[in-house]
Amino acid sequence: MSGILLADDEPAFQRLTGAWLRGLGHDVRVVGDGDAARAAFAEAPADLVLLDLAMPPHHDPEAGLALIASFAPAPVIVMTGHADHALALKAIDAGAWDFLAKPVDPDILRIVVARAMERAGLARELAALKARDxxxxxxxxxxxxxxxxxxxxxxxxxxxxxxxxxxxxxxxxxxxxxxxxxxxxxxxxxxxxxxxxxxxxxxxxxxxxxxxxxxxxxxxxxxxxxxxxxxxxxxxxxxxxxxxxxxxxxxxxxxxxxxxxxxxxxxxxxxxxxxxxxxxxxxxxxxxxxxxxxxxxxxxxxxxxxxxxxSLDERPGDVPLLASVFLRRASNGMGQFTPDALGWLTTRRWPGNVRELRAAVECAAALAPQSATGVDVGATDLAFAVGDPVADLPTIGTPQTLEEEIAALEYRRITETLARTGHNHTHTARHLGLSRVGLLKKLDRMGLR
Ligand SMILES: Nc1ncnc2c1ncn2[C@@H]1O[C@H](COP(=O)(O)OP(=O)(O)OP(=O)(O)O)[C@@H](O)[C@H]1O
Ligand SMILES: [Mg+2]
The missing domain is CATH 3.40.50.300 (P-loop containing nucleotide triphosphate hydrolases)
Structure with missing residues (x-):
């Protein structure tokens, strides 16, 4: 976006006003009719449009009024030789920023243009801020x-x-x-x-x-x-x-x-x-x-x-976060995963990636039992939601003590790493800083071998 689009069919006005605005440091494009104005704006939007209301082919102010909306969000300053109060009101009503009667006083034009450009700048900053938000x-x-x-x-x-x-x-x-x-x-x-x-x-x-x-x-x-x-x-x-x-x-x-x-x-x-x-x-x-x-x-x-x-295979570490956000959205903040659910989520492969994970969480949240604190989504709910065999689920209880909590965490880390390495024991042990024998002992204890 840059500069002013000047739409007017009078060559003398085009020349003089164009030169005056350029002299003020603006970049000006000049067109001679409504269709050309619309096309020029589509090709490259302007910061500000100066629009003569009565241009070819209709020379009809009403047709000019209909044009105003097509330049949004740029401010449009309407100019016309047939200045009258009613037309000015109609133009403002149609979205024009200001209205100038011809012959246009250059000093008034300078002020009106400066104010409109200032507004265009503010509108852009606001849009950028919103976009950043x-x-x-x-x-x-x-x-x-x-x-x-x-x-x-x-x-x-x-x-x-x-x-x-x-x-x-x-x-x-x-x-x-x-x-x-x-x-x-x-x-x-x-x-x-x-x-x-x-x-x-x-x-x-x-x-x-x-x-x-x-x-x-x-x-x-x-x-x-x-x-x-x-x-x-x-x-x-x-x-x-x-x-x-x-x-x-x-x-x-x-x-x-x-x-x-x-x-x-x-x-x-x-x-x-x-x-x-x-x-x-x-x-x-x-x-x-x-x-x-x-x-x-x-x-x-x-x-x-x-x-x-x-793919989610390349970033398994994001699965718990993604799942938690989807659950929060699906349950209006009134849902939680049981520890076995988190373990299950991070162990499973997600060939359908985030879309599949999201659908699974949303489905499980809808089907899981309600408790006093919201819905409790367990591994069985999730497995059911994706159509996995529920009977094969490894079971670990909800941790109560510190020791149980550590065991649950250990279970999760190990199953997650196994999934990532394609169940390669040597690689899994290396990732976790364990010896191969140490890992195998843990797997035996957890019933994962
Ligand atoms: N990083 C992410 N964070 C949050 N939600 C995500 C993320 N990636 C994907 N999604 C969600 O997953 C679903 C699928 O995403 P999207 O439609 O952008 O995928 P796509 O790559 O275009 O897939 P396709 O090739 O099938 O069209 C959407 O509901 C989207 O909101
Ligand atoms: Mg897509």
């Missing part, structure tokens, strides 16, 4: 393990840039959350984040969905319709399941990525939109390139930066 820390990306800390750090560093981001990782690992975190930690946070599920839209509709269409361009196109790319102007377009994008669309997307231009279905001239691209897939895109199902040139365009979301 709900930003990467709190964007729902839970995890304190080093891989998650590194991911968060990358998000923070990449978010302010315009680089396209490719988010890769197994299913259920939070790729969509990463896309959201990127958007809300970026200077585009006050604009839209528009998700597109490339696999869910029928291939024949995808082009019109993305790039829009003109009235009559195909059967059923009864009016002009902007595409998601235009909706996302100034913001972020999240291309989810990019690996599912049909080959014909890959070419068109490539062009858009290369120069920001696209062609609505049925349009003769290309249009432009300033959009930040984040794409995601659980597929191995490099393999898709190798087998010819994904264009190599598009692949390289998309991976300005690659962010990888780790």
């Amino acid at each position: 709900t930003g990467a820390e709190d964007m729902g990306l839970i995890g304190t393990t080093p891989v998650m800390a590194a991911l968060r750090d990358l998000i923070r560093r990449v978010a302010p840039t315009r680089l396209p981001v490719l988010v890769l990782g197994p299913s259920g690992t939070g790729k969509e959350l990463v896309a959201r975190a990127l958007h809300y930690a970026s200077p585009r946070a006050d604009r839209k984040l528009v998700p597109v599920h490339c696999g869910a839209i029928p291939p024949e509709l995808l082009e019109s969905e993305l790039f829009g269409h003109l009235k009559g361009s195909f059967t059923g196109a009864t009016s002009d319709r902007p595409g998601l790319v235009e909706t996302a102007a100034g913001g972020t377009l999240f291309l989810d399941e990019i690996g599912e994008m049909p080959a014909v669309m890959q070419v068109k997307l490539l062009r858009f990525l290369a120069d920001g231009s696209f062609q609505p279905v049925g349009a003769r001239a290309p249009r432009a939109a300033d959009v930040r691209i984040v794409a995601a897939t659980h597929r191995d895109l490099a393999a898709c390139v190798a087998d010819g199902s994904f264009r190599e040139d598009l692949y390289y365009r998309l991976k300005g930066v690659v962010l990888r979301t780790p």
Whole structure:
């Protein structure tokens, strides 16, 4: 976002006012009609819009009023030669920041512009603050393990840039959350984040969905319709399941990525939109390139930066935290895991990753018995929730004494490490600082051999 967009059809006014504003140090773009103003704003939003109400093709102030909303959230200063009180009120009612009668007094223009720019600056700061509040820390990306800390750090560093981001990782690992975190930690946070599920839209509709269409361009196109790319102007377009994008669309997307231009279905001239691209897939895109199902040139365009979301296998240490947060949310803060439940959660493998863990906890919380202090979710509830055989559960009682508590902790550490090492005794012993014999003795005692 930068500068002033001046929309007026009189060449003399364009020239003089443009020069005056530039002289005050503003960056000014000039357009001569309403459609051009809308297109210029979509291509690159402005901090402030100076809008003549009666421009071609209608020269009708009412049509000008209808334009005002399309520049949100930038303040719009309306100017017109047909100044009258009623029109001024209508303009303010339609969302204008201020109203100036022509001929515009340069000194008044300077003051009004300065105040509007100040407000635009404040609005941006507020949006940035809000974004920081709900930003990467709190964007729902839970995890304190080093891989998650590194991911968060990358998000923070990449978010302010315009680089396209490719988010890769197994299913259920939070790729969509990463896309959201990127958007809300970026200077585009006050604009839209528009998700597109490339696999869910029928291939024949995808082009019109993305790039829009003109009235009559195909059967059923009864009016002009902007595409998601235009909706996302100034913001972020999240291309989810990019690996599912049909080959014909890959070419068109490539062009858009290369120069920001696209062609609505049925349009003769290309249009432009300033959009930040984040794409995601659980597929191995490099393999898709190798087998010819994904264009190599598009692949390289998309991976300005690659962010990888780790599977839960790579960060078992986050399982208890994730589970506790999901339980807290599912039980309005009135739930707890029994110690055997925590042991079970950290021992089990989670092929469906966070999505599976979350569903398991939510289901178990709904089914578990209520006690005076809320719901007590035990290992059996969880095993039942994921469809694991309940009979095989190792049983350890709720610890009462310090000794029992230590035993429970020991049990948890050992089972968790066994799971991580694929039940390799030598590696498990090394991780825990035990001798192999020492570990085997403990396993015997716990009935885990
Ligand atoms: N780090 C995380 N912290 C909190 N919740 C998470 C995290 N990762 C994933 N989730 C939750 O897990 C579920 C799946 O996440 P998401 O939809 O982002 O996964 P995905 O990687 O896009 O999966 P897919 O490839 O199947 O689309 C969501 O409910 C999400 O809120
Ligand atoms: Mg997803």
